[in-house]
Amino acid sequence: MLIAFALLGWACAAAAGWAWWRARGRHHTTEGLLDDERQRFSELLDRLDIAHWRRNVDSGELWWSEVFRRMHGIGPQEPAARENALRHLVPDDRARVNQELEQAYQRGHGETHYRLRQPDGRITHHLLRITVTRDPASGQRIAYGINIDITERVRLEEALRQRSAYLEAIVHNLPLGPVNTTC
Numbered sequence: 001m002l003i004a005f006a007l008l009g010w011a012c013a014a015a016a017g018w019a020w021w022r023a024r025g026r027h028h029t030t031e032g033l034l035d036d037e038r039q040r041f042s043e044l045l046d047r048l049d050i051a052h053w054r055r056n057v058d059s060g061e062l063w064w065s066e067v068f069r070r071m072h073g074i075g076p077q078e079p080a081a082r083e084n085a086l087r088h089l090v091p092d093d094r095a096r097v098n099q100e101l102e103q104a105y106q107r108g109h110g111e112t113h114y115r116l117r118q119p120d121g122r123i124t125h126h127l128l129r130i131t132v133t134r135d136p137a138s139g140q141r142i143a144y145g146i147n148i149d150i151t152e153r154v155r156l157e158e159a160l161r162q163r164s165a166y167l168e169a170i171v172h173n174l175p176l177g178p179v180n181t182t183c
Contacts, residue, residue: 051147057105058140068147090115104130105143125154
């Protein structure tokens with residue numbers, strides 16, 4: 001009888017070990033597919049010239065795309081650190097953007113605008129959108145961000161404001177002449 005229980009125990013242990021090994025293999029396969037999909041999505045955003053980044057909010061680990069680095073004038077050898085990105089912003093925008101990043105991490109989402117001074121002296125305008133989610137495997141909070149150059153849109157909006165103000169000034173200064181109130 002003791003031998004039967006021992007054999008049953010060994011059979012259960014072998015079955016549990018086999019099930020664990022199979023589940024582990026499926027997990028690694030799934031993780032590999034997920035990593036491949038992340039890589040394909042990142043490459044798609046790069047081809048669309050959309051800067052993007054990922055930050056583990058809990059550990060502080062940060063990753064930037066090549067487009068993000070190029071857009072912000074950050075070399076491939078520079079470590080991904082918030083300070084390295086903020087130093088390229090127009091000084092008036094740095095504290096505000098830093099504060100809005102922290103608020104977005106707390107809320108779980110956010111959006112802000114900022115300006116960069118380019119090496120040739122130009123100022124470019126950018127839109128930053130952030131969303132924060134939990135990694136299903138680790139439970140840690142992961143922030144995903146995209147940065148889009150909106151310089152042309154800002155220029156067009158300013159040109160429209162100037163034209164509207166000009167036309168408004170003309171209309172306000174038009175001589176209307178005598179007004180006939182009897183019809």
